[in-house]
Amino acid sequence: MARQCRVTEPLLRALRELRSGFSPHSKAEVQSVLEGGAGSIVSFRVLRELHTLLRERGSDIYLHELLDGSEIYIPVVELPKRNPELVARLEKIKAKLANEEYKRITKNVTSKSGRLGTLSDFGREVRPLKKVIITIFNFLVTIAAAFACTYIGTQYIFTESAARVLSSVIVASLVGLAELYVLVRTMEGQLGEL
Incomplete structure (x- = not known):
């Protein structure tokens, strides 16, 4: 689930103006965002605090205007490397199951190429x-x-x-x-x- 977005210039201006009003645990993140400039990443928690500060101060700027042009940041999930031993075991199991399925399907099929058949076939x-x-x-x-x-x-x-x-x-x-x-x-x- 997305919890961050990329910062735009209007959002940076609002963060600079209201930086003193943020809670102590959000000030560090606001400072790092201001140092990173446009394109850095800010959490939704800081955006909620910014929205609250804007309402308390009676600002005529709305949060959606500040977020215009920004995009939600979704971190790239790196899949862990698969264990080669596990992959080899899985391939063996798949081959074994495929072979068993083939044998089950073809168990009543007899090949009659080159011979007339045995007495048991006749019976x-x-x-x-x-x-x-x-x-x-x-x-x-x-x-x-x-x-x-x-x-x-x-x-x-x-x-x-x-x-x-x-x-x-x-x-x-x-x-x-x-x-x-x-x-x-x-x-x-x-x-x-x-």
């Missing part, structure tokens, strides 16, 4: 197809078993074959729809985990 590629085939086979067996059980079970209820087939188709359709619902929910859950 990895066939495994999802095997799951799909087993799921479809299970679906068809479930529907066929529901149809057969209903057809055999309805022989005690219906004497006609058309009624038995119709009731078997209805039950097999309901079981198929339930099986599809469970299958879709399972696949949705597996896709959500990816």
